[in-house]
Each structure stands twice: as structure tokens, then as C-alpha cells.
């Protein structure tokens with residue numbers, strides 16, 4: 704039987720590309736998203752090629768929602784072998800223009816989402832002594848990014864969290880890794896103010912954005928063995 708990969712943010716962008724890449728490697732996909740239309744579309748597109756994939760509605764900013772969806776996935780598709788925490792969000796603007804509500808949203812969607820996702824799947828993975836977790840960070844979390852200051856802080860947090868959790872989980876034969884994309888052509892990227900977009904592209908040595916598939920190849924590389 705095919706192994707199950709739970710991918711959050713699977714409705715579009717990088718999450719969708721990761722879902723498709725893992726699907727092409729033989730995984731059954733639990734496509735998780737808060738957006739019913741796009742999430743269902745991803746599952747439908749995969750099912751057109753090979754049946755068995757399913758959309759699950761989830762809000763990654765709520766631990767309970769993730770815990771419920773893990774139960775639903777294991778009950779209907781089978782044991783979750785892989786979790787990819789993809790959801791993230793940002794609007795590029797100067798730090799001093801940020802509101803407290805904006806900070807809350809950025810911290811919840813980028814950092815707490817990864818913490819909650821791991822907390823939700825780990826009890827079962829630890830029991831089975833088997834599992835693979837990928838958290839999607841960002842280059843902003845490694846080198847900083849103008850106008851994405853708090854976002855960069857959360858992504859730096861995702862990287863440090865992933866490294867520390869990997870140390871804790873090694874004894875259970877569970878791997879935890881972070882993949883850190885640079886600017887990537889997704890609906891999120893396309894929603895940013897255009898002057899910042901052009902500056903970002905100019906700063907990339909290849910003078911082009913990454914495609915979501917570029918990130919998906921890197922993420923799926925962790926599942927080879």
C-alpha cells in the first residue's frame with residue numbers, strides 16, 4: 704500500500720507543487736488547506752491520475768484543528784509517513800508600519816503553524832518509530848530580508864526549531880528538516896508590492912524567480928530513504 708504524505712498549504716503555490724512531487728514518487732496525498740476550492744482542486748487533479756488522494760480542511764493556526772485532521776487522515780487514508788508544513792504568509796512593508804495584529808498573524812501562520820503541525824503528528828510517528836517532517840522556512844530566516852523583518856524572525860525560528868526537534872526525534876528514527884526557498888513565483892509572491900518584487904529579482908544571481916517545482920524537488924529529496 705502506498706504511504707501517506709500530509710501536505711499543508713496544498714491548495715496552491717509551493718504546497719501544491721510539493722503535493723504533486725510526492726504524488727509522483729508514489730505517495731498518497733492528504734491535501735490540507737483552509738481554502739476548500741483550491742484544496743479540493745489539488746486532490747481532484749491528483750485523483751485524475753491515480754485514485755486515493757483526499758482534501759482535508761484545516762486551519763494550521765489552531766492545534767486542535769491539526770490534531771483533528773491527523774485523526775481523520777489516519778482513519779481514512781492510513782498512517783502518515785510524511786508531514787510537510789508549508790503554510791506561511793507575509794506582506795512586505797517597513798517594520799515600523801507593522802501593526803500588532805499583523806505580527807500576530809505572521810507569527811501564527813509562519814511559526815506556530817509548524818510547531819502545531821509537528822505536535823499533531825509526532826505522537827503517532829514516535830509510537831511507530833518512523834516519520835519524515837519538512838518545515839518550509841525561507842531564505843529570509845537565514846540572511847534577513849528588507850521589509851520582511853518579523854517574517855524573517857519567524858522563519859529563523861522555524862529553522863532553529865527544526866534543528867532542535869531533529870535532535871530530539873533522532874532516537875525515534877524521525878527526521879526533521881527545513882527547506883528554505885528564495886523568492887518563488889507563487890500567488891503569495893505575486894500579491895506583493897511590485898517595486899519590492901523587482902528589487903528581489905535583481906538581487907538573485909540567476910535574475911529569475913524560483914518556480915514552485917524547484918522547491919518541491921528539494922523538499923521531496925529528503926524522502927528518498
Ligand SMILES: NC(=O)c1ccc[n+]([C@@H]2O[C@H](COP(=O)([O-])OP(=O)(O)OC[C@H]3O[C@@H](n4cnc5c(N)ncnc54)[C@H](O)[C@@H]3O)[C@@H](O)[C@H]2O)c1
Nearest residue numbers: 712714715716717737762763790791841886887889890891
Ligand atoms: N513564494 C515565495 O517567494 C516564498 C519564499 C520563501 C519562502 N516561502 C514560504 O513557502 C511557503 C509557501 O508559500 P507560497 O508562496 O506557496 O504561499 P501561497 O500563499 O501561494 O500558498 C499558501 C497556501 O496556504 C493556505 N493557507 C493559508 N492560511 C492557512 C491556514 N490558516 N490553514 C491552512 N492553510 C492555509 C492558502 O490557502 C494557500 O493555499 C510559505 O511558508 C512561505 O513563507 C515562500
